[in-house]
Amino acid sequence: MQTNGIREISTLREGNTSAIKCSGAVGEVSDFWVCTYPFFKTTLFILPSFELAEGALELTSAVAVFDPDGEKINEASVSFSPGSVGTLEVDMLLGACKLEAGLKHGHLRVVSPPGCRHLCRIYARERGAIMGEPQQIGAGQAGFFPVVFGTDRFPYVALVNHGSNSAVVKSRLFCGNRTPESEYLVPAMGARIVALAAEFDEYVQSQGEKQIHAYLRLSVKDAVMLGAQLIERIVLGRDNESYMALS
DSSP, rough: OTTTEEEEEEEEOOOOOOOOBTTTTTOOOEEEEEEEEEOOOEEEEEOOOHHHHHSSOEEEEEEEEOOTTSSSSEEEEEEEEETSSSSEEGGGGGGGOEETEEEEEEEEEEEEOTOOOOEEEEOOOOOEEEEEEEEEEBBTBBBEEEEETTEEEEEOOOOOOEESEEEEEEEEEEEEEEEEEEEEEOOEEEEOEEHHHHTTHHHTTTEEEEEEEEEEEEEEESOEEEEEEEEEEEEEEEEEEEEEOOO
16 A cells, blocks of 8 residues: 555665665765754655656655764655656655654665665754755766855754765865864765864954855764765844755
8 A cells, every 4th residue: 555655665674785776776876964853854756757757657766864873764666657756855764763863863775776866854943945866976076066154154064874884074264364263074875964163263353354155174083985065044033044055
């Protein structure tokens, strides 16, 4: 029996799985940072290509969710008819996810038939942001993000480990004449979220400006591929916030 396009949801107790398959063969694979508590909700969208949309066969995608420490906590299959967009409210899969940095968040891996695209939408209250796949970083492949600090702007960076080994990510902030650095350990298949204003507080405050523009460089010491997503929280007024995502 199918409900809202979801064929099956099962909670797992076995160890990590670094790859899942769709219809017996690996297809289009995407890795996302997802979050539910207490600020966000996340929806996954699966967009078939024109050729698939014109077909007559039902499409099925496989989804797995890993907690911040890389333990697989849930998986599901999502079936949808040709010509429609597959959707999944990810929150229902994050119930067993542990808190990390005050958030219930993790790593979502989705595998769909070749020719599909994947997007996520995170939203809080009445506002949200569409997220493409995070920017990939790895050995010899650094990532760069423009960041803005201010009394009403708070940047965060989400890190998702795609591999079966843990990885050390080095961040360097180019802020005025200073280039402070920090390092984060991201477990295999796990995720981390970093509040940049808190991480580099003394350097940002020393600039003495109401709004500070800087650049963040992310690099990986290990031969592991990761995804990086910049999320900006913008305070518009009392009980009114907006979010932007950059990958």
